[in-house]
Amino acid sequence: MKKIIFIGAGNLATQLSSAMKEQGYDIIQIYSKSLKNAKILGSSLSCDYTDDLNQIKDTADLYIFSIKDTALQECIRSVKPNKALWVHTAGSIPMSVFEPHAKRYGVFYPLQTFSKNKKVNFSNIPFFVEANSEKDATLLTDMALKISQDVRVISSEQRKYIHLAAVFACNFTNHMYAISEKLLKEHGLPFDILQPLIQETSDKIKKISPVTAQTGPAVRYDENVMNKQLSLLKDDQLKEIYRLLSKNIHAFAINISHEQNKL
Numbered sequence: 001m002k003k004i005i006f007i008g009a010g011n012l013a014t015q016l017s018s019a020m021k022e023q024g025y026d027i028i029q030i031y032s033k034s035l036k037n038a039k040i041l042g043s044s045l046s047c048d049y050t051d052d053l054n055q056i057k058d059t060a061d062l063y064i065f066s067i068k069d070t071a072l073q074e075c076i077r078s079v080k081p082n083k084a085l086w087v088h089t090a091g092s093i094p095m096s097v098f099e100p101h102a103k104r105y106g107v108f109y110p111l112q113t114f115s116k117n118k119k120v121n122f123s124n125i126p127f128f129v130e131a132n133s134e135k136d137a138t139l140l141t142d143m144a145l146k147i148s149q150d151v152r153v154i155s156s157e158q159r160k161y162i163h164l165a166a167v168f169a170c171n172f173t174n175h176m177y178a179i180s181e182k183l184l185k186e187h188g189l190p191f192d193i194l195q196p197l198i199q200e201t202s203d204k205i206k207k208i209s210p211v212t213a214q215t216g217p218a219v220r221y222d223e224n225v226m227n228k229q230l231s232l233l234k235d236d237q238l239k240e241i242y243r244l245l246s247k248n249i250h251a252f253a254i255n256i257s258h259e260q261n262k263l
Helices: 011-022 035-045 069-078 134-145 156-185 191-204 223-232 236-262
Strands: 003-007 026-031 048-050 062-065 085-088 104-110 127-131 151-153
Touching: 003 011, 011 026, 011 035, 011 062, 026 035, 035 048, 062 069, 085 134, 104 134, 104 156, 127 134, 127 156, 134 151, 156 191, 223 236
Parallel strands: 003 026, 003 062, 026 048, 062 085, 085 104, 127 151
Antiparallel strands: 104 127
16 A cells, blocks of 8 residues: 545544654655645645635555544545545444445454544554455455554454444543543642542453442442432432432442352
């Protein structure tokens, strides 16, 4: 793959295009519906940029669609067909989204959370690739191996469950951090007092199962503590979240206990 065009200039596209350029790939153009975003990324990569789908070049070997899921299908239909390999970076969209607009297509999905201004180390990020031909699956695998040590060929069916699990592990977890930060700020306390706890929790599950690592009042269903904490919450939605999570944590603990007793 000598020439690559990125369709999208968001968080993932910004990080991935920069990482690929560092590995010697030739990024020849950036498209974004926002000319400002296209210019920022295009300028940083020293390549052409556009906000017009009709101006996307047809001379690339690989087109990487890295845009919002809701815009992906329409964008694919709007790009002029060519003989190049087309891939997307979405976790929950099957590669069949490219049918019948491209003859060669696939998926190039890095499992990570990305922000434009925080550079990530791609070497330990899992890459999940897929293609409609074995030859292109091998090609995408080889490309991914230049920036990551963990590359796997998986199906669209498998990938959608990876993405679902990632939503729980990353997006929902981060929202819990946001709730924690809000609760602390409301009482004049800094969020950084939780950093050692967050770090230890993260480190612990690298060695033991998350279910085994679970602690707190919910796992033992200490209603005395839980009711006191519920009384501190004034927001009904937060109370409901607290109740649902507590019940689910306790249910997991009971199931594990039953399984261990069977052994």
